[in-house]
Amino acid sequence: QVQLVESGGGLAQAGGSLTLSCTASGNHGYSYSMGWLRQIPGKEREFVAFISWSGGNKVYGDSVRGRFTISRDNAKTTVHLQMNSLKPEDTAVYYCAARWGSQIFKDETQFDYWGQGTQVTVSS
Numbered sequence: 001q002v003q004l005v006e007s008g009g010g011l012a013q014a015g016g017s018l019t020l021s022c023t024a025s026g027n028h029g030y031s032y033s034m035g036w037l038r039q040i041p042g043k044e045r046e047f048v049a050f051i052s053w054s055g056g057n058k059v060y061g062d063s064v065r066g067r068f069t070i071s072r073d074n075a076k077t078t079v080h081l082q083m084n085s086l087k088p089e090d091t092a093v094y095y096c097a098a099r100w101g102s103q104i105f106k107d108e109t110q111f112d113y114w115g116q117g118t119q120v121t122v123s124s
Contacts, residue, residue: 002026002113004034004096009118012086016122020081022096022115030076032100037108038092038120045095047106051079059104064090086122093117 008020024032035050049070050059058070069082079096097111105111 002028002032002098004098004113004115006094006096006115006118009094009120011121011123014086014088014122014124016086017082017084018086018120019083020094020096020118020120021078022081023078024098024113025077032098032113033102033105034072034079034096034098035105035111036070036079036081036094036096037111038090038094039117040092045108046092047108048094049081050104050106052102052104053100054102057104059106061106083120086120088122088124090122091120093119 003025006022012018031053033052036048037045039045047061051070055072067085072079095117096115098113099111
């Protein structure tokens with residue numbers, strides 16, 4: 001069992017930056033591949049970014065590639081999402097998710113564990 005706790009959401013202006021963090025605790029949290037997905041009310045969750053358990057594989061959604069950067073700390077239990085050049089359309093609830101395994105996971109149905117979500121609001 002893995003518990004995920006997100007932090008760092010909030011309000012930013014268009015063009016600004018925010019950093020989200022997600023800490024995994026519990027059973028070998030460092031060995032889980034992790035991702036960020038976001039959701040706007042009334043819409044499906046959208047893939048944002050993925051990082052493998054080793055940090056060697058990183059994948060980004062089309063709408064954030066080149067603006068967002070995913071990373072994990074040396075202990076591999078905390079994953080960060082650096083969000084630059086924010087746009088109003090980045091406004092959403094951002095969820096951290098995890099799954100044990102070395103494949104690349106992008107679909108919400110592929111993740112086994114979820115954080116509670118953190119709101120990001122970008123004003124124009």
